[in-house]
Amino acid sequence: METNTAILLTMLIPAAAAIGNLLLRNHANLRDSMTLGAAFATFATVLVILTNVGNTTTEAFSLLTVFPGLDIAFNVEPLGLLFAIVASGLWILTHIYGVGYMRGNNEDNHTRFFASFSLAIGAVMGLAFSANMFTLFLFYEMLTLSTYPLVAHKGTPEALSGARTYLGILMGTSIGFLLVAIIWTYTITGTLDFTQGGILRGHIAGPMVALLLGLYAFGIGKAALMPFHRWLPAAMVAPTPVSALLHAVAVVKAGVFTMLKVGIYIFGIDFLAETGASEWLMWVAAYTIIAASVVAMTKDNLKARLAYSTISQLSYITLGMALATSMGALGGGMHIAMHAMGKITLFMCAGSIYVATHKTEISQMNGLGRIMPITYGAFLIGALSIIGLPPLGGSWSKWLLIIGAADAGQKVMIAVLMVSSLLNVAYLLPIVGKGFFWPAEAGETPAIKESPTLVWLPPAITAFGCLLLFFYATDIRDFLMPIVGGTQ
Amino acid sequence: MSAQALHTARTLSDHLPVLIIIIPFLAAPLTVLIGSRRLAWPIAFGAALSSFVISVLLLLRVLDSGVISYAIGGWLPPIGIEYRIDAANAFVLLLVSAIGTIVLPYTIQSIKSEIPERHHTLFYTMYLLCFTGLLGVVVTGDAFNVFVFLEVSSLSTYVLVAMGAQTDKRALTAAYDYLVMGTTGATFFVIGIGFIYAATGTLNMADIALYIQVHGTNRTLETAFAFIMVGMGLKAAVYPLHLWLPNAYTYAPSAVTSFIAGTATKVAIYVLLRFMFTIFQPDFLFEMHAVRWVMMPLAILAMFAASLIAVFQSDFKRMLAYSSIAQIGYILLGIGLLSTTGLTAAIVHLFNHGITKAALFMGVGALVLRSGSSFYAKIEGMGKVMPFTSFAIVIAGLSLIGVPGTAGFISKWVLVQAAIEQGYWPLALAIVGSSLLAIIYVWRVIETLYMKQPADGWVKQEAPLTMLVPLWIMAGATVWFGIDTELTMTAARTAADGLLHGFMAGGQ
Numbered sequence: 001m002e003t004n005t006a007i008l009l010t011m012l013i014p015a016a017a018a019i020g021n022l023l024l025r026n027h028a029n030l031r032d033s034m035t036l037g038a039a040f041a042t043f044a045t046v047l048v049i050l051t052n053v054g055n056t057t058t059e060a061f062s063l064l065t066v067f068p069g070l071d072i073a074f075n076v077e078p079l080g081l082l083f084a085i086v087a088s089g090l091w092i093l094t095h096i097y098g099v100g101y102m103r104g105n106n107e108d109n110h111t112r113f114f115a116s117f118s119l120a121i122g123a124v125m126g127l128a129f130s131a132n133m134f135t136l137f138l139f140y141e142m143l144t145l146s147t148y149p150l151v152a153h154k155g156t157p158e159a160l161s162g163a164r165t166y167l168g169i170l171m172g173t174s175i176g177f178l179l180v181a182i183i184w185t186y187t188i189t190g191t192l193d194f195t196q197g198g199i200l201r202g203h204i205a206g207p208m209v210a211l212l213l214g215l216y217a218f219g220i221g222k223a224a225l226m227p228f229h230r231w232l233p234a235a236m237v238a239p240t241p242v243s244a245l246l247h248a249v250a251v252v253k254a255g256v257f258t259m260l261k262v263g264i265y266i267f268g269i270d271f272l273a274e275t276g277a278s279e280w281l282m283w284v285a286a287y288t289i290i291a292a293s294v295v296a297m298t299k300d301n302l303k304a305r306l307a308y309s310t311i312s313q314l315s316y317i318t319l320g321m322a323l324a325t326s327m328g329a330l331g332g333g334m335h336i337a338m339h340a341m342g343k344i345t346l347f348m349c350a351g352s353i354y355v356a357t358h359k360t361e362i363s364q365m366n367g368l369g370r371i372m373p374i375t376y377g378a379f380l381i382g383a384l385s386i387i388g389l390p391p392l393g394g395s396w397s398k399w400l401l402i403i404g405a406a407d408a409g410q411k412v413m414i415a416v417l418m419v420s421s422l423l424n425v426a427y428l429l430p431i432v433g434k435g436f437f438w439p440a441e442a443g444e445t446p447a448i449k450e451s452p453t454l455v456w457l458p459p460a461i462t463a464f465g466c467l468l469l470f471f472y473a474t475d476i477r478d479f480l481m482p483i484v485g486g487t488q
Numbered sequence: 489m490s491a492q493a494l495h496t497a498r499t500l501s502d503h504l505p506v507l508i509i510i511i512p513f514l515a516a517p518l519t520v521l522i523g524s525r526r527l528a529w530p531i532a533f534g535a536a537l538s539s540f541v542i543s544v545l546l547l548l549r550v551l552d553s554g555v556i557s558y559a560i561g562g563w564l565p566p567i568g569i570e571y572r573i574d575a576a577n578a579f580v581l582l583l584v585s586a587i588g589t590i591v592l593p594y595t596i597q598s599i600k601s602e603i604p605e606r607h608h609t610l611f612y613t614m615y616l617l618c619f620t621g622l623l624g625v626v627v628t629g630d631a632f633n634v635f636v637f638l639e640v641s642s643l644s645t646y647v648l649v650a651m652g653a654q655t656d657k658r659a660l661t662a663a664y665d666y667l668v669m670g671t672t673g674a675t676f677f678v679i680g681i682g683f684i685y686a687a688t689g690t691l692n693m694a695d696i697a698l699y700i701q702v703h704g705t706n707r708t709l710e711t712a713f714a715f716i717m718v719g720m721g722l723k724a725a726v727y728p729l730h731l732w733l734p735n736a737y738t739y740a741p742s743a744v745t746s747f748i749a750g751t752a753t754k755v756a757i758y759v760l761l762r763f764m765f766t767i768f769q770p771d772f773l774f775e776m777h778a779v780r781w782v783m784m785p786l787a788i789l790a791m792f793a794a795s796l797i798a799v800f801q802s803d804f805k806r807m808l809a810y811s812s813i814a815q816i817g818y819i820l821l822g823i824g825l826l827s828t829t830g831l832t833a834a835i836v837h838l839f840n841h842g843i844t845k846a847a848l849f850m851g852v853g854a855l856v857l858r859s860g861s862s863f864y865a866k867i868e869g870m871g872k873v874m875p876f877t878s879f880a881i882v883i884a885g886l887s888l889i890g891v892p893g894t895a896g897f898i899s900k901w902v903l904v905q906a907a908i909e910q911g912y913w914p915l916a917l918a919i920v921g922s923s924l925l926a927i928i929y930v931w932r933v934i935e936t937l938y939m940k941q942p943a944d945g946w947v948k949q950e951a952p953l954t955m956l957v958p959l960w961i962m963a964g965a966t967v968w969f970g971i972d973t974e975l976t977m978t979a980a981r982t983a984a985d986g987l988l989h990g991f992m993a994g995g996q
Contacts, residue, residue, distance in 0.1 A: 138892040160939055183901060
C-alpha cells in the first residue's frame with residue numbers, strides 16, 4: 001500500500017467506524033464487532049506505514065491548501081509514527097475492555113459513546129501524521145470536541161460540570177494562547193511546516209523567544225502544565241475506558257506530543273539551547289512534577305490519584321523538551337510510549353475494581369487484592385513501571401531523561417526526577433499493599449469476585465507489555481534517533 | 489467609458505448590473521397583482537435565484553477584469569445614476585443574494601406556523617422588496633440612490649418583523665422600535681448626503697471622491713462624514729446604537745431573522761466601508777482619528793459587552809442576536825486596523841459570519857417548529873428529537889466560536905494576523921479573549937440540546953425537508969468556506985485592495 005494512502009486510511013477507518021456506529025445503533029453486537037474490526041484495521045495500516053518507511057521522514061503531501069503557504073498536509077516521522085502505533089495498538093485493547101465495561105456497568109448511550117471514541121482516535125491519527133502546525137491544530141481541536149461527549153457521558157450535573165471544565169480549559173488555552181502563538185509564528189516566518197532544526201532561527205530573538213515558547217507551552221493545555229491542569233482530574237467523571245485510553249494515552253499524549261513537535265520542529269532543540277528560552281519552562285515542568293505528585297498522595301479517589309499522577313508524568317516529557325538536549329528529547333519521546341503502557345494498565349485496573357465492586361475510594365479497597373489477584377497483579381506491574389524500576393519499560397525513559405538533565409548540567413533536575421520516583425512509590429504502592437495485606441472490610445467480601453474476562457484480560461496484557469518494553473527499549477531509542485538528528 | 493461604448497453595450501450580459509435589481513423589483517408587485525398564494529413562492533424563488541446567478545457572474549467578471557460601470561438609462565455619470573461594481577460590492581451581492589435564495593425554500597414551512605395564511609402572499613412581496621433594497625444599496629455608485637434603496641429595504645423589513653405578531657405580540661413593538669431607530673439612522677444618513685451635495689455639487693460616488701482628492705475636505709464634508717457614520721452605525725448595530733436589534737431579531741418570524749441577520753447589518757457595514765474608503769479615502773486625517781479613537785474602542789466594547797450579555801440569555805434566538813452585535817465588533821475592528829490584512833479580515837468575516845448566522849437562525853426556526861419556543865428550557869434534549877437539525881446547529885455554532893475547519897476560524901485567523909502584523913498585541917489577545925466568551929454561550933446551547941433529557945413523551949420528529957435542506961446547505965457552507973478559502977479570500981483581498989488603493993485606480 002502507498003504510504004500516503006495508508007496515512008489517509010488511518011484517519012478514514014476510525015471516521016467510517018464512527019458513522020458505522022451510528023448506522024448500526026440497533027445492533028449492539030454487530031456494532032461493537034465492527035468497531036473492533038476497525039481498530040484492528042487501523043493498527044494494521046499503521047504497521048504497514050512502519051514497514052514501508054521505518055524511521056525515515058517522508059515528504060509531506062498536501063490534501064488541500066487553505067491559504068497560500070498553509071496546507072492541510074501529512075507526513076510520517078518517527079515521533080508521530082511511534083505515537084500512532086501506541087494509540088492505535090492500545091485502541092484494540094481498550095475497545096475490548098470498553099465493551100466489557102459498558103455492558104458490565106449497564107451504561108447508557110453506547111452508540112454515542114463508541115462513535116465519539118472512534119472519532120477521537122481518527123483525530124489522534126491525523127494529529128500524529130500532521131506535517132505542519134496548522135494541520136496539527138485542526139486535529140488538536142477536533143480531538144477536544146470529539147472527546148467532550150465522552151466526558152459528559154453520564155449526563156449528571158457532576159459529569160456536565162466536569163465536562164465544562166474540560167472543554168473550557170482545553171479550548172480556552174488552545175484558542176487563547178496556542179492559536180495566537182501559531183499565527184505569530186506564521187506572521188514572522190511565513191511557514192508552519194515541521195522542519196528539522198526548527199523554523200524560527202533568524203526570525204525572532206531575545207526575550208520574545210521565551211514569550212512565544214510560553215504561549216505554546218501553556219497553549220497546549222492537553223500537556224496539563226500547571227496551572228492549566230484542572231481539566232484532567234475533571235475529566236475523570238468519564239467512564240473508565242475513556243480515562244484509560246484518552247486521558248492516559250491519546251489526549252494527554254497528544255498534548256506532550258505537540259509539545260515535543262513544537263520544541264523539536266518549530267523552535268529546534270539547538271535554538272532553544274542557544275537562547276536559553278526554555279530554562280523557565282524546565283522549572284515550571286519540575287514544579288508540576290513535584291506538586292502533582294504531592295497532590296496525588298492526598299487523593300483518596302483512585303481515578304483522581306491516577307489523574308494527578310498523569311499530570312506529574314506528562315511534565316517529564318515537557319521537561320525532556322525543555323532541557324534542550326538530545327537525550328532529553330529522546331527520553332521525552334520514549335516516555336510517551338512507556339508511560340502510556342503503564343498508565344493504561346493502572347486505569348484499566350481501576351475500572352476493573354469498579355466493575356467488580358463499585359468502589360472508587362482507595363480507603364474502601366482493603367483486602368481486595370486477594371479476591372482479584374489478576375487485577376491487582378497487573379496494577380502492581382503498571383505501578384512499578386511508572387515508578388521506573390527495572391525490569392519494566394518505565395525505567396528506560398527515566399534513565400534517558402536523567403542523562404539528558406546531566407548533559408544540560410541541571411543537577412537540580414536530576415534530583416527532581418529522583419524525588420518524583422520516591423513520591424510515586426509513596427502514592428502507588430500503598431494501594432497494592434492494602435489490597436493484598438490489609439484485612440477486608442467485614443461482611444461484604446464473599447459477594448465480590450474477579451471482574452469479567454473482557455475487563456481483566458486487557459490490563460493483564462498491557463502489564464505484560466510493560467515488561468516487554470523493557471527489553472525493546474533500545475529499539476525504540478534507535479527508532480527515535482532521527483528526531484534529534486541522529487543517523488540510526 | 490465613452491458614449492460610443494455605452495451605446496454599443498446591448499447584449500444581455502452587459503445589462504447584468506441592472507438586471508440583478510430589476511428582476512426582483514418587478515417580481516415584488518407581480519406577486520400582489522397575481523394575488524395567488526400558490527404562485528407567490530415560485531415567483532419569488534425564480535427572481536431570487538436569477539439574482540443569485542447574476543451575482544455569481546458579476547463576481548467572476550469583476551475578479552477577472554476589474555470594475556464594471558453601468559449607466560442607468562444611458563445617462564452618463566455623473567449626470568445619471570451609475571451602478572458601479574468592484575470586488576467589494578460583488579462579494580456582498582453574492583452574500584445577500586445567496587442567503588436570500590437559500591432561505592426562500594425554508595420559508596414555505598416556517599411561515600405556515602408563524603404567519604397568518606392571508607398574509608403569505610404579502611410576505612413574499614415584502615421579502616422581495618427587502619431583497620431588492622439590500623441589493624440596490626450594494627450595487628449603486630450613487631450616494632443618494634443608496635438612501636433610496638436603503639429605505640426600500642428598511643420599510644419592508646419593518647413589515648416583515650411585525651409579521652411575527654401571531655406568535656408573539658411583542659413583534660409589534662419590536663418593529664416599531666426598529667422603525668423609529670431605523671428612520672433616525674436613515675435621516676442622519678440623508679442629512680450627510682445633503683451636506684456632501686452642498687459641498688461638492690455631485691452625488692456620484694466616484695465624482696465626490698475625485699472632488700475630495702482635488703479640493704481636499706472642509707468642515708461641511710467633515711460634518712457630513714460624521715452624520716453618515718452615525719446613521720449607518722445605527723443600521724449596522726454598531727455597539728451603543730444596537731438597541732433595536734435584539735428585539736427585532738428575537739420576535740421576527742424565524743425565516744425573516746435568518747434572512748436579515750445574515751444580510752441587513754452586513755449591507756450597512758458595506759456602506760460604511762464604501763464611504764470611509766472610497767469617498768473619503770484612508771489618508772483623510774480626520775477620519776483616522778475617528779477610526780482609532782471612536783471605532784476601535786467601540787468595536788472592542790461590542791466584542792466583550794455583547795458577548796457577555798449573550799452568555800446570560802435564556803432564549804436561543806436572543807442569545808444569537810447579542811452574539812451578532814459582538815461579531816459586528818470583529819468586523820469593525822478589522823476595518824479600524826486600516827491595513828489590507830485588516831480590511832480583508834473584516835470583509836471575509838462579513839461573509840463568513842453572514843452564512844454562519846443564517847444557518848444558526850434557520851436552525852432555531854426549525855427547533856421552534858417542534859418545541860414551540862426558543863427558550864433553553866423548551867429545547868432541552870432536542871438533539872434526540874431532531875438529530876439532523878441539532879447537528880447542523882452544532883456545526884454552525886462551532887463556526888461562531890471559530891473552531892478550525894469552519895469559516896469562523898478563517899476570519900479569526902486573518903483578523904489576529906492583521907493585529908499581530910501591526911504589533912497590536914493587546915488587540916490579538918482581545919480577539920481570542922472574546923472567542924472564549926463565544927465558547928461559553930455556544931456551549932450552553934449544545935449542552936441544552938444534547939445533555940438534557942427531552943420532555944416526557946417525546947418522539948423523534950425531524951423538521952420537514954424544505955427546512956432541513958437549506959439549513960444543511962448553509963451549515964455545509966460554513967465548513968466548506970472553512971477549508972476551501974480560494975473564493976472568499978481572493979474576493980476579500982481584492983476588495984480590500986480596491987478599497988484601500990482607490991475606487992478610481994481600478995476603474996475603466
